[in-house]
Amino acid sequence: MTTAKRNTWQREAVREALGSSDGFISAQGLYSNLRDGGSPIGLATVYRALASLAVEGEADSLQSPEGEALYRACSTTGHHHHLICRNCGLTVEIEADAVEEWAQQVASANGFTEPQHVVDVFGLCRDCSAQARSAQASA
Amino acid sequence: MTTAKRNTWQREAVREALGSSDGFISAQGLYSNLRDGGSPIGLATVYRALASLAVEGEADSLQSPEGEALYRACSTTGHHHHLICRNCGLTVEIEADAVEEWAQQVASANGFTEPQHVVDVFGLCRDCSAQARSAQASA
DNA sequence: CTGGTTTTGACAATCATTATCAATAAGGCG
C-alpha cells in the first residue's frame, strides 16, 4: 500500500498545458485547450489532475470573484500572491512578505493556527482601465 | 425613472436576518434561517436581496474556499477584512490599514486601477485547532 | 380605487464540480 501513484500521459498533459498557459485558467478552459491540442482527455480527469497538482504544490488555486476555481502552474515551493486584471486576465506575481507577516501576526494574536491567507488583488490593468473609462464616457 | 426602488418586507427581512447572523453565511443558509423564522420568502428573492445589498454596500461578500458565496452585514462605509475559522465559522474583524496601502501601492505600481483586494485569512480558531490536533493524534 | 411598474416566487435552466462504475492500462513479478 505504498501510495502507488501511477505515471500517466494524462497527468503529464495537464501539467504541461497548465505550464504553457499564461495566467490563471479554469479547469474547463484547460480542458478545452487540451481538446484543441488533440488530447482526447476526459473532463473528470482534468479535474482530478488539477486537484492532485494543487495538493502536491505544483499548482496554485484560487477562487475567481465569479466563483470558479482557477489554477496556475506554480513552480516555486514559495508562497506568493497575484495581481489579476478582472477584465483581460493579465496576471502579475507580487511580493507580499509584509502581508505574510501581518497575516501570521493577526492570526496568532486571535488564537488562530494554520493561516491560509487569501491575498489576491483583482483590478483593472492599464489597458482595461482606459477601455473602461472611454466606455463610461460614452454611456 | 428615478431608480424606483420599492420597499418590501422581504428585503427588510433579508437585511435583518443578515444582521443577526454572527459570521458569514451563505445565501442558502440565510434562506433556511428565514424559513425557520416563519418568513415564506422565496429563494430567488433572497439571492436578489443579497446581491442588491452587496451592491449598495450594506453587505460584504466573499468566496469561501469551497466556492460558495458568503455574505455578511457590513457597516456601509468602512472597508475591513476578516479572520475566519474554516471549521466552525467564527469570524473576527481585523484591521488592515497597512495592507490597504500595500494593495493600492502594488496595484498602481503595475498600472492597475480599481483594486479590489481580497484579503481574508482562513485558519483554525483556538478551539478548532485543539480539536484538529487531537483528531490527528488519534489517527 | 385604479393603473403602471416593480418585485416576488416557483420552477426550469445553467454552470462548475464531484461521484459512479465498468473498462482500461500501468507496473511489478514470475
Place this chain on the structure above:
DNA sequence: CGCCTTATTGATAATGATTGTCAAAACCAG
C-alpha cells in the same frame, strides 16, 4: 514476455449553487 492486481480513466449521472423566466401579486402615485 505475459499475467495479474489495482490505480486510473472517462462517459455520464448526480449534485449543489446560482441565475433566468414569467405570470401573479404587491407597491406607490394620482
